[in-house]
Amino acid sequence: MFELRDLPSREALEKLRERYENLDVTAVDAFLRLLRTGEDAAASMERHMAAHGLSLRRFSVLILLARNPDGLSPSQLAAGTGVSCATMTGVLDTLERDGCVVREHAATDRRAVTVRPAPEGMARLDAVLPGHYDRVATVMAALSPQERETLTALLGKVSQGLSRLS
Amino acid sequence: MFELRDLPSREALEKLRERYENLDVTAVDAFLRLLRTGEDAAASMERHMAAHGLSLRRFSVLILLARNPDGLSPSQLAAGTGVSCATMTGVLDTLERDGCVVREHAATDRRAVTVRPAPEGMARLDAVLPGHYDRVATVMAALSPQERETLTALLGKVSQGLSRLS
DNA sequence: TCCATATATTTCGGCTCCTAAATATATCCT
DNA sequence: AGGATATATTTAGGAGCCGAAATATATGGA
Numbered sequence: 001m002f003e004l005r006d007l008p009s010r011e012a013l014e015k016l017r018e019r020y021e022n023l024d025v026t027a028v029d030a031f032l033r034l035l036r037t038g039e040d041a042a043a044s045m046e047r048h049m050a051a052h053g054l055s056l057r058r059f060s061v062l063i064l065l066a067r068n069p070d071g072l073s074p075s076q077l078a079a080g081t082g083v084s085c086a087t088m089t090g091v092l093d094t095l096e097r098d099g100c101v102v103r104e105h106a107a108t109d110r111r112a113v114t115v116r117p118a119p120e121g122m123a124r125l126d127a128v129l130p131g132h133y134d135r136v137a138t139v140m141a142a143l144s145p146q147e148r149e150t151l152t153a154l155l156g157k158v159s160q161g162l163s164r165l166s
Numbered sequence: 167m168f169e170l171r172d173l174p175s176r177e178a179l180e181k182l183r184e185r186y187e188n189l190d191v192t193a194v195d196a197f198l199r200l201l202r203t204g205e206d207a208a209a210s211m212e213r214h215m216a217a218h219g220l221s222l223r224r225f226s227v228l229i230l231l232a233r234n235p236d237g238l239s240p241s242q243l244a245a246g247t248g249v250s251c252a253t254m255t256g257v258l259d260t261l262e263r264d265g266c267v268v269r270e271h272a273a274t275d276r277r278a279v280t281v282r283p284a285p286e287g288m289a290r291l292d293a294v295l296p297g298h299y300d301r302v303a304t305v306m307a308a309l310s311p312q313e314r315e316t317l318t319a320l321l322g323k324v325s326q327g328l329s330r331l332s
Numbered sequence: 333t334c335c336a337t338a339t340a341t342t343t344c345g346g347c348t349c350c351t352a353a354a355t356a357t358a359t360c361c362t
Numbered sequence: 363a364g365g366a367t368a369t370a371t372t373t374a375g376g377a378g379c380c381g382a383a384a385t386a387t388a389t390g391g392a
Binding site for chain 2: 006027029030035040041042139143147148156
């Protein structure tokens with residue numbers, strides 16, 4: 001048993017290639033490592049957020065609202081954090097229940113809603129951010145400044161590659 | 167509005183540092199790029215899997231079972247794919263309902279369950295894998311073999327950094 | 333004006349994810 | 363043997379995720 005959580009070895013991938021000849025070993029290796037590391041990074045952030053009554057998604061919403069104190073619409077927040085409008089409804093329900101945001105009907109367009117930050121939301125952000133930046137610094141301490149630049153650039157190329165799929 | 171989905175610019179991060187002096191700009195930049203790319207890669211895979219009646223998690227379970235035709239326990243599958251046992255129960259419910267796996271009580275230990283692959287599960291794997299490997303190759307075509315090695319190595323360092331957090 | 337079409341948000345049903353608690357079975361110690 | 367403890371899995375309850383359908387409101391043209 002060795003796939004995914006324990007990433008497959010090069011030899012295992014070579015063997016799989018006998019069955020699936022279009023399998024590109026170095027490509028799959030890097031891709032699985034990316035999936036795994038991204039998942040672990042997100043899980044680690046999620047744990048820190050949970051200690052302060054937030055989730056990664058609610059945190060992202062509050063970050064956006066901190067920069068836009070006049071409020072944003074649910075659809076802007078959905079686009080800004082990468083989820084569907086239907087999902088954002090549920091996230092905002094939780095944030096509103098906890099007193100982190102306020103929903104108001106927009107003055108001009110009665111279909112639209114304006115979501116504004118509430119003091120509790122900004123307080124949670126202030127409570128969670130210093131520790132968050134500490135943790136990021138700790139994780140990235142394993143890489144030199146030059147290596148961080150390289151990593152950022154290579155991930156950018158992967159993002160470009162992903163956009164070619166659609 | 168620019169955070170997270172549109173990653174913040176270097177200037178925006180410099181500005182944030184006035185407020186949070188422990189913010190390490192190159193670290194946060196690389197970390198956010200990692201979160202974003204990992205999420206996009208997973209979402210892209212998820213879409214491909216969905217076209218064949220699978221999810222990323224159910225796919226991972228089937229991959230593990232393909233290499234272990236004699237079956238694995240729910241807890242082994244949970245550990246192998248990185249979720250809790252409680253979550254694995256639900257994943258297996260779906261897979262069993264769809265005829266992709268079979269659950270049997272273990273002969274020796276009546277608490278334990280053995281999950282075995284069923285023909286439908288292996289058929290779905292065969293249907294999904296060639297296209298999957300094609301997609302991975304397409305995404306990674308943006309990187310040279312040398313760059314892929316570098317990316318894998320750098321992500322490995324990030325994983326090490328993550329393990330220092332706990 | 334009034335209807336068709338477009339837009340903003342929510343609701344609904346299904347899957348996934350978690351922790352904590354419940355259930356069933358093993359095992360170890362006296 | 364019998365009871366405490368440990369292990370394997372499931373259940374319960376809450377959050378988040380989606381696409382599709384429902385609801386409410388705007389807007390543009392006949």
